Amino acid sequence: MGKLNEITVVGASLAGLRAVQALRREGFDGEITLVGAETHAPYNRPPLSKSLLRGDDDDVTLPGAEELGDQWLRGRQAVRLDIGGRTVTLDDGTRLGYDGLVIATGARPRRLDGVHTLRTLEDALALRAELASGHEHVLVIGGGFVGGEVASTARQLGRKVTLVDSAPYPMRAGLGEEAARWLAAHHERNGVELVTNVRVTEVRGHQVRLSDGRSISAGLVVGGMGVVPNTEWLDGSGLAVDDGVLCRPTLFARNTADIVAAGDVARWPHGLYDEAMVRIEHWSNANEQGAVAARNLLAGPEHAQPFLDVPNFATHVHGARIQTAGLPHMADEASIVAGSPEDDRFAVAFTRGGVLVGAVAVNSPKDLIKLKRAIAAREAV
Numbered sequence: 001m002g003k004l005n006e007i008t009v010v011g012a013s014l015a016g017l018r019a020v021q022a023l024r025r026e027g028f029d030g031e032i033t034l035v036g037a038e039t040h041a042p043y044n045r046p047p048l049s050k051s052l053l054r055g056d057d058d059d060v061t062l063p064g065a066e067e068l069g070d071q072w073l074r075g076r077q078a079v080r081l082d083i084g085g086r087t088v089t090l091d092d093g094t095r096l097g098y099d100g101l102v103i104a105t106g107a108r109p110r111r112l113d114g115v116h117t118l119r120t121l122e123d124a125l126a127l128r129a130e131l132a133s134g135h136e137h138v139l140v141i142g143g144g145f146v147g148g149e150v151a152s153t154a155r156q157l158g159r160k161v162t163l164v165d166s167a168p169y170p171m172r173a174g175l176g177e178e179a180a181r182w183l184a185a186h187h188e189r190n191g192v193e194l195v196t197n198v199r200v201t202e203v204r205g206h207q208v209r210l211s212d213g214r215s216i217s218a219g220l221v222v223g224g225m226g227v228v229p230n231t232e233w234l235d236g237s238g239l240a241v242d243d244g245v246l247c248r249p250t251l252f253a254r255n256t257a258d259i260v261a262a263g264d265v266a267r268w269p270h271g272l273y274d275e276a277m278v279r280i281e282h283w284s285n286a287n288e289q290g291a292v293a294a295r296n297l298l299a300g301p302e303h304a305q306p307f308l309d310v311p312n313f314a315t316h317v318h319g320a321r322i323q324t325a326g327l328p329h330m331a332d333e334a335s336i337v338a339g340s341p342e343d344d345r346f347a348v349a350f351t352r353g354g355v356l357v358g359a360v361a362v363n364s365p366k367d368l369i370k371l372k373r374a375i376a377a378r379e380a381v
């Protein structure tokens, strides 16, 4: 592929910003257009369920956002991609040509009528205002990391909290049995009422109906029911999409030589996991992939490098730091390798066929670092 002159980046959040920065760092001196549906400068989402929601922090702007200058179209949405004509059409009819395209449109929360969700700054400010308006009882649907953090923050603010989850223990799929059991007990010790093994069937006003026939009344209902990738604008483009943009190991969209994807929207075969297709919804993934995808776009498919980073993630719940590395859910065995749940400090190693594939650490950051290195090295345990 020849030298690129015009690169369009769609999605102006973490992955999109990191892509633009990497393009400039690599010496790309052509035109970059960054298109973002939101009107804010790119900002950090992790504080939205933590410090910003508590009211401790208002500035969540991502470092580096100031470098964007005027190459940035805010509050504008891409609605169509024409691969053959190499154009992106925006919601106001503008057509942007490109000779390289970065797709970084992220994901949005699953929604239920009458239920607050948390993805954007507006969502967080609205939820913060609701929490401040004195609702005594907060019901959280879904105990994943966003739901767990909202529950934790609401407890810190002195609210009564009920957390409803369809699994026997919140986050069991991502943390494994041992750490998920610990987390459930940790929630309960911190005053969260856990209602597990049930689904929400209906929300009517303040009344939440559950699959076991029970009904719970709460002033504020918040959902953390997972996310779906933002790919509708690619419908009809011919790009392969299935729970995200399907990519090659180098993050080039399948069957293309001029389109890469990065962040929550990208799904690619991970070289550390026998090329299993993965889509990772973590900050560090979007942070690294934005840059790698951009570098690969400049290098072209023949010289591009596979994205092999070990996924990693941290969440903070009632003062505890829970970290994961790799993909624990891919394991066929798990064992505690440091500390113990009774001491609220431990690490779990997850293996598949004897090879380390994942790790979870509770209040044990040093153990997590060691285990993460071992996962990258595909060490046997």
Ligand SMILES: Cc1cc2nc3c(=O)[nH]c(=O)nc-3n(C[C@H](O)[C@H](O)[C@H](O)COP(=O)(O)OP(=O)(O)OC[C@H]3O[C@@H](n4cnc5c(N)ncnc54)[C@H](O)[C@@H]3O)c2cc1C
Binding pocket: 010, 011, 012, 013, 014, 015, 016, 035, 036, 037, 038, 044, 045, 046, 047, 048, 049, 076, 077, 078, 079, 104, 105, 106, 107, 108, 118, 119, 120, 146, 230, 233, 262, 263, 264, 265, 280, 281, 282, 283, 284, 286, 312, 313, 314, 315, 316
């Ligand atoms: C409340 C909350 C707390 C979190 N906490 C943590 C945490 O503690 N640790 C962790 O690892 N991760 C956390 N995450 C996840 C992390 O924030 C995401 O993985 C990260 O934001 C993904 O970045 P992204 O750039 O891929 O996508 P996004 O941040 O989703 O950004 C995509 C952007 O593209 C825009 N867009 C979408 N469609 C279009 C279109 N058609 N045209 C133009 N623009 C479009 C969107 O408006 C959005 O601005 C949290 C997320 C949330 C919501």
